[in-house]
Amino acid sequence: MHIEIDEISKAFGSTAALQPVSLAIPSGALVALLGPSGSGKTTLLRILGGLEFPTSGRVLFDGQDATGLTVQERRAGFVFQSYALFRHMTVFDNIAYGLNARPRASRPTRAEIARRVTKLLELIQLPDIGARYPSQLSGGQRQRVALARALAIEPRMLLLDEPFGALDAKVRKELRQGLRDIHDTTGLTTVFVTHDQEEAMELADLVVVMSMGKIEQIGKPQDIRARPASPFVREFISA
């Protein structure tokens, strides 16, 4: 799905988290929102997901104004930094959650839900953990379960907030490739937030560098590296 951000701004009280920013994300792209903390990247992601409402501006999905759509209506697969898994549910029930929450008319049958969960567990390469509870998983496994849970609702896009933030360096490298593979198989427009320039450069098709609520530069990784648009970008990507 093609996403267009049109002059979006966001203020919390009197502090501006986002200056008016505009950005077009082509269908099927893997985009990184890169910046230090307080740059507004998470706010922008949450606006896309419908978790925050912009102070001004519009969000368009495939050309349709989606600004007023509720979280539930957006069908954005959202992966939280803390993963936010439901601790009282098994991995299976976590992944099936979005399907079970549908109104009866559009809810798949139990067998169909089971089939899809099994397929997703295979996709994240953890076929045998359905019966476990989140507290019995490693950090990397939790992240992949959160991803599978987001994918289960057949989302129109995938939004990830610091998906590798809570992991150690080795696991982080492995999972980066995992995300790339999942993106390539599903073909979903994917936006992820990170403060790690190496991660953004290595993984994304398109990198959006942000600072203090503004977009500093939008470009392919190699272009940003070759021609940083501002001293901030040069400084930040060489760190």
Place this chain on the structure above:
Amino acid sequence: MGRPLIHRSPMPGLGLSMGITLTMLSLVVLLPIGALLLKGANYGLAGIWDTVNRERVWAALELSFRLSLFAALFNLVFGVLLAWVLVRYRFPGRRLLDAAVDLPFALPTAVAGISLTALYAPNGAFGALAAEIGWKIAYTQWGIFIALVFVGLPFVTRTVQPVIEEIEREVEEASATLGASRLYTLRHVILPMLTPAALTGFALALARAVGEYGSVIFIAGNIPLVTEIAPLLIIIQLEEFDYDAAAAIGIAMLLISFAMLLVINLIQVWSRRRIGYV
């Protein structure tokens, strides 16, 4: 031998603090309870059974337990609702409501007893209203129910409040992004998280209600077989100097409280093992 009974420690005051603790614990709590159990042992299981197995005693125990259960169930629902409102919503007077939840802990039971009776007696403010539709509250089981609701009110709210405070916002947001309505989120994500604490509060309220005396006897009417609670029966036996009978009923009640204490602990073990927190 494995672990020593007491590890050596550079901290001073071992003898003194242990001495005070064990002496006072024994004198004030353990020896008196021991005296009751000893009385029971002398009296014998058969003796206890003969005493308890009378219509009037069964009626009192059944009444105490049944109404305590209803009151605790009411408090379970209302207490969770109250905890949610107090933690999640900001409105004028919230602090006052929050402080008011503790009043049943602070107000002496005898005061609560006569005050509730004054309110719900046929000529009282609420009692008169109820009488208009032919509903008698004071001096019936309804009166006992209301008194037990009053004394058990704070337990569920106070155990659930800290759990609500600790729910991460992201978990609720995750549920919404997965398409769940707010009601679905409350029912399938939040309520299960509150269940262990709510059950603990429920069991505490139940235990308190079963043993409650002061706030109940004024409003109960105390008619044998109908509105006579078990603790009152103990006092009646004592006033008739029938110590054996009093002890028998006392032991029955003590066993009920121990059983509930056990249940509370099992709930906590279960929840810790299953979800990793209480």
Place this chain on the structure above:
Amino acid sequence: MSDATRTEARPRFRPATQESPAARLTLIAVACVGLTILVFAPLVAVFIEALADGVGASLQSLASPDARDAIRLTLTIAAISVPLNAIFGVAAAWFITKFDFRGKAFLITLIDLPFSVSPVVAGLCIVLMFGTNSLIGGWLVANGFPVVFALPGIILATMFVTFPFVARELIPVMIEQGRAEEEVALTLGASGWRVFWTVTLPNIRWALLYGVLLCNARAMGEFGAVAVVSGKIRGETATIPTTIEMLYQEYLAVAAFSLAAVLTLLALVTLLLKTLLELRHADQLAATHRH
């Protein structure tokens, strides 16, 4: 898409973690109405009934010998049992948090036991142990020291029902604070008592005050256990709560409710101080409060 959409009134956005305004309002209303009926109404009723014949009649009933004796006795009981329980609470918390020993969890369960025993059963236990026809009680009475139907029994009963208050407030606080500060003081050459007075006590003073406050409120208001052991002898062993019962059963409503109002004021002051402590010193009190 026309430019008009930009200036259109936006629908009110509701965060994903909130209920609809209507649902919120309903829940708040239920909470307010519920607490008004269940808690505020009985509270107000005490004062209305106490002042039914005017302030003069109410004050006069408080000046009667019965009321004065009851107030004096209740103050005496609290003055003895609360400090004793405070000493126990501090000693038990010190023993439990500063040393490692087997059976600690069991000891804590035993200390908590009185909360799960009916006050009437507590009174019964004391009567069975110290009553005239028990071994110890008989001997004590023969030597001129009656416990049951006398002050010592009432104090024991009061201590039984309030036993865990101070200890269970202090234990979590002292666990959280650890032993490091005391250990440092010891290495600097301070004596044990000096460590306690200058290091430990300042750290736990608000929690101690909190526990004492709740302990005192319960001690002055205890009814069931005291009713069993005191014999309710007018002018001798009748406390405020048992006097309230006697006056009420003699249909002296104003007198009964006037004494009740005194205890209610005590409860309100206790709650006020407790709330103040929670606001000012939340960090130095036990994280969660279960009673």
